[in-house]
Amino acid sequence: MTASLSTLEIARLTRQIDLPEIGLAGQQQLKNATVAISRVGGVGGTVAAALARAGIGHLIIVHGGKVDAQYLNRWQLATAADQDQVTVDVFGKHLRQINPTMQITSYHENISPARAPILLASADVIVDGAPLFEERYAINAAAIAQRTPLVSGAMYGHEGYVTTIIAGQTPCLACLYPHKPDYWVDHQVFPVLGACPGMIGSLMAMEVIKLIVGFGQLLTRRLWHMNLLTYDMNLLTVERNRHCTVCATVEEIP
Amino acid sequence: MINIYLPYRLGQQIEHHDPIAVSATTIKTALQQLLRQYPQLDSSIWVDARTQQLTGYTQLFVNQQQVTDLDAQLQAGDQLHLVQAMAGG
Ligand SMILES: [Zn+2]
Numbered sequence: 001m002t003a004s005l006s007t008l009e010i011a012r013l014t015r016q017i018d019l020p021e022i023g024l025a026g027q028q029q030l031k032n033a034t035v036a037i038s039r040v041g042g043v044g045g046t047v048a049a050a051l052a053r054a055g056i057g058h059l060i061i062v063h064g065g066k067v068d069a070q071y072l073n074r075w076q077l078a079t080a081a082d083q084d085q086v087t088v089d090v091f092g093k094h095l096r097q098i099n100p101t102m103q104i105t106s107y108h109e110n111i112s113p114a115r116a117p118i119l120l121a122s123a124d125v126i127v128d129g130a131p132l133f134e135e136r137y138a139i140n141a142a143a144i145a146q147r148t149p150l151v152s153g154a155m156y157g158h159e160g161y162v163t164t165i166i167a168g169q170t171p172c173l174a175c176l177y178p179h180k181p182d183y184w185v186d187h188q189v190f191p192v193l194g195a196c197p198g199m200i201g202s203l204m205a206m207e208v209i210k211l212i213v214g215f216g217q218l219l220t221r222r223l224w225h226m227n228l229l230t231y232d233m234n235l236l237t238v239e240r241n242r243h244c245t246v247c248a249t250v251e252e253i254p
Numbered sequence: 255m256i257n258i259y260l261p262y263r264l265g266q267q268i269e270h271h272d273p274i275a276v277s278a279t280t281i282k283t284a285l286q287q288l289l290r291q292y293p294q295l296d297s298s299i300w301v302d303a304r305t306q307q308l309t310g311y312t313q314l315f316v317n318q319q320q321v322t323d324l325d326a327q328l329q330a331g332d333q334l335h336l337v338q339a340m341a342g343g
Binding site for chain 2: 039041042129130131132133154156158159160161179180184192197223227230234236237239
């Protein structure tokens with residue numbers, strides 16, 4: 001996809017084109033990019049909305065189920081009027097309102113080890129906001145196998161973190177956390193106030209844009225960590241695990 | 255003293271969210287001090303309290319650097335962060 005920016009798009013995006021790190025060339029890179037987002041809820045939906053506004057060319061959104069009342073405290077891309085509707089249809093409707101020229105590919109399913117390599121294959125960057133570790137490990141394995149950068153963000157209560165995973169350069173999810181916590185048995189175990197996933201998702205959107213355009217410092221080999229209760233904020237260094245079952249055989253890229 | 259910063263969820267369990275000060279010279283002894291004060295956190299930190307093997311969803315950071323060796327030395331004033339795996343979205 002190499003469609004050039006229209007006059008209307010430039011008018012809508014002019015304030016960010018003013019940023020020297022973006023400019024017209026960077027904006028064109030964003031328009032040419034495909035980003036896959038697995039689960040488009042409190043975290044993933046914030047990323048999707050921000051990327052739609054930023055002028056990403058193509059979003060692949062992956063999310064099963066219907067809009068339930070309990071999601072409405074944090075989902076940016078759903079309103080009370082959307083209850084009981086198919087999630088990806090609702091997300092598509094709101095994303096097109098934000099950015100009518102963005103291409104959207106929707107998969108009405110949650111990711112699995114078998115489907116991850118197929119659904120994520122064409123992405124330039126993958127975004128993980130899934131509420132189950134089984135989905136997160138499947139996305140991680142696919143991203144490592146296909147060598148696609150993965151921006152991973154998660155939260156529990158008032159705490160959250162974000163990191164960028166690149167095969168051979170950074171630890172992967174399984175390096176950092178080889179096992180999921182026992183208590184994480186379904187997608188309803190975490191208490192949540194919308195502002196927390198909103199913050200995590202906004203940071204992830206920034207990271208995706210930096211990866212695509214290529215500016216600034218990335219969260220590679222770093223875990224950005226926050227506790228909004230205490231305002232303890234940390235940029236933690238993280239290392240690959242030589243015994244990782246997912247990425248240990250991937251050659252180190254300096 | 256060493257200041258230990260716990261995950262929000264563990265802070266909830268012990269109803270204490272501020273850093274916990276302990277007197278210790280290694281990571282292992284710092285965790286032992288913590289668990290002496292709050293034994294209810296035991297199963298969230300150790301796979302097995304007798305072998306003192308860390309759960310596979312816990313990472314440790316001393317002054318923001320990842321540390322995997324529980325025998326690593328600590329200095330007075332060090333910050334020890336426990337960050338556990340989350341998947342909330
Ligand atoms: Zn790994």
